[in-house]
Amino acid sequence: MGSLTKSFEDYLEAIYLLEQEKGAVRVKDVAKSLGVKLPSVTEAVRKMSKARLIEFERYGLIKLTGHGKIFAKEVYKKHKTLFNFLHKILGVNKSIALKDACEMEHGLSNITLNKLRQFMNKRR
Amino acid sequence: MGSLTKSFEDYLEAIYLLEQEKGAVRVKDVAKSLGVKLPSVTEAVRKMSKARLIEFERYGLIKLTGHGKIFAKEVYKKHKTLFNFLHKILGVNKSIALKDACEMEHGLSNITLNKLRQFMNKRR
């Protein structure tokens, strides 16, 4: 299983968060959340559906599969951990910490992630 | 000034390090260092030359311009700082720290970089 592209990771994370917030997720919501146009989402969603990361049918709602949710949570965990580190420990302001975390989360391995979590736990 | 693509950042960093190591840099060296094929380097190098980041002529040597060197150093600084943090502070092993740093360096803003440096200075 080749790992996910950055773009798929972003889509998964966005869908995951939208599911939490509002239950039902539409193409439009994802587009807004990621700052891309509708056709980009349509295409991504078709591919992710083929990859069994989400369930989706034309004009319908978007739902993570069990599989997809696992990945989404992983990505989000990386995001949260990085954000907290940047913001709460380094003191980087929220919006920059958010942006940097988004960019950096993709490269963060699970090994490093865990070390970072341990490190942060020790400090409080 | 749109900022550099990740790919350009990688090329700059590689060329910078190769210049240090061996003085003269060739297409082949860059290819080996980045793990890409020669034609990819030829193309990248042509574009970077057009963008005044390097000096290059067909079949010749590759040299960073003053401009290019500034960028290269910046990228490398991010890399080094991240690597040191991951390896020396978090205790991530070298090869993983190296790989993660490579991936994450691109997303690291200067603001966050500086906070990270301050943080690391305080700790010793």
Place this chain on the structure above:
DNA sequence: ATACAATGTTAGGTTACACTAACTAATATT
């Protein structure tokens, strides 16, 4: 029930970046 607004899709185009295969130039060996 029709018609409109909002949402979604399709088709086709663009850019970035890598690749292979085939060719050319430069360098080294005999």
Place this chain on the structure above:
DNA sequence: AATATTAGTTAGTGTAACCTAACATTGTAT
């Protein structure tokens, strides 16, 4: 000097993302 090896280039492909413009569907309001 002739040829073989190494290095570099060119041309053509492929894939991942994105986009715009045009069309289709759905749901809502009159």
